[in-house]
Amino acid sequence: MKFKILLGSAFRSLRHHKMRSLLTTLGIIIGVVSIIAVMSIGEGAKHQVRQQIEKMGANFVVILAAPPKAITQRGNVYFTLKPSDVQAIKDECPEVYLISPGVQYQEKVITEGANWMTTVGGVNEDYLEIRQLTTTKGEFFTAQDVRASSKVVVLGIRVAKELYGDRDPIGTIVRIKKIPFRVIGVLSEQGRSPDGRDLDDNVLMPISTILRKLLGKTNYNALVLSVYHKEKMASASRQIRSILRQRHRLQPEDDDDFTIFTQDDAFQASEAASSILNLLLIIIASISLIVGGIGIMNIMLVTVTERTKEIGIRMALGATTANILIQFILEAITICLIGGILGCFVGIGISQFVGLLLQWPIFISREAVVISLSSAAFIGLFFGYYPALQASQMNPVEALLDQ
């Protein structure tokens, strides 16, 4: 028996029960809509986060002075990374391209008529390149400024706005702890970090300046560096770890007293977070599909009962068990696939709408469409099987005599 003919019979019976078929497929439609929407929006979110991480620099590695266990605490109070550590990394790890020490803490920045609590950071002249940043106004400080502990600052764009509004801050003086600093530049906008911090809310000055004039310390609480090759990021990070462990005289049983983050780690962490979320949402979508499938089974059982006489007639004319079985399974699959296709359209529509609303790029993944349509078909097969089996096992005489 030809597939096409069976399909025709499936469509005819659906046409006769339009409303019923639509209601039946609603569960499937909702399931498919959620799969498509979840995967498309999730893919967009992933892309968004990836871009944010990429914006943070090229092949960059951050070393924090805090041990991994203390990393979530706010405010980095560990000053255990020494200038000699920086030198050792430079000397012993050839993969390192640029390295900048870092110190940061919260401080109030004051101008005439305005003040703003922000993160004040100290770095060297290479920081701009490591983090792939640019200035929108003025200049970044130079190696000469770092050597001379010049009292100059570069403002994050948020700080510039808060303190100056529309005025040009270049050449003006800001005070931090009553010490005057000359504003020499404003950084370009960076947006938010993947964990939501405002990356434009900071003030940068030479590392030597912040240590001597503001903190009175000689050690750093972070190092930021970039490596030459993306694929060597992990091996470089391992090498740095052993250098630091050695220099900090850690015994094999001791934990690290520092934490290394690579850009790859950030990617992996965000990927892991989003895939767990995706998995959860997919599970919810699957539950909806299964509920939809039970609806399909229910309506197919009704259909089989209603069409007992038809089944009897077909059997009298020579339909085999397999003929009847396939006919009703195909009908269930057809209902599910129609629901699946409708669901795809609605899901794509909703995704686009959400994308517009959240200003996210939306990626309608072909994967999502294939997965949802094939699971719809599978649901049809699985939940259509039992009713179809019942139809195929009917006694021809009893079926014919059915009123």
Add this chain to the structure above:
Amino acid sequence: MNLIEAKNIVKTYRMGETEVTALKDVDISVQTGEFVAITGSSGSGKSTLMHLLGCLDTPTTGTYTLDGIDVSQASRDELAHIRNQKLGFVFQKFHLLPDLTALDNVALPLLYAHVKEAEARKIAASHLEKVNLKERMHHYPYQLSGGQQQRVAIARSLVNNPRIIFADEPTGNLDTETGNIILDIFKELNEKQNVTIILVTHEPDVAAKTKRVIELIDGKITRDRMQS
């Protein structure tokens, strides 16, 4: 060799607690080209006998050989194949599929016989032509009168060139005039094309048009006589 050779056929049904014997030790043989009426009152077992002879059911005990094949122990699908290849059915209530046109109704047995769709339609059309329904072949059953529907059913029963046609009260839902037209078609098929016909009826007038009448009372054959 007889086309139908049934011996010691017993059919019992279970109706809740009690067991009902619908056929008690029935012997029947039919040769090619016969036009047989099975008559009897309601509950006499005539329909059960037709269902057994028509391979829609199997006997509880006894042997049934159809066209040289022992079908008393055949499987569901073997019986389906025999019905499809060797038998045609005409029912009291026509039993056309409401979602199919006359043409597709007639073509259906051919599709179950794996005939290609276009070919099946062609053969179906020629059979509809023989029952004078060529112009109406694209009509759906609800667009046809009772007599027309029964002619479609006859065309459908003939489409596989069966050895036997079973007609279960084929005139029961038709007025006398239309019924006579249907009976004439059967008669002509029998006489001109030597088609074997087994007709189940409770009406003596209808039985009178056949060549042989088998009468059942309480699941037993009480009379089996030829008539001119």
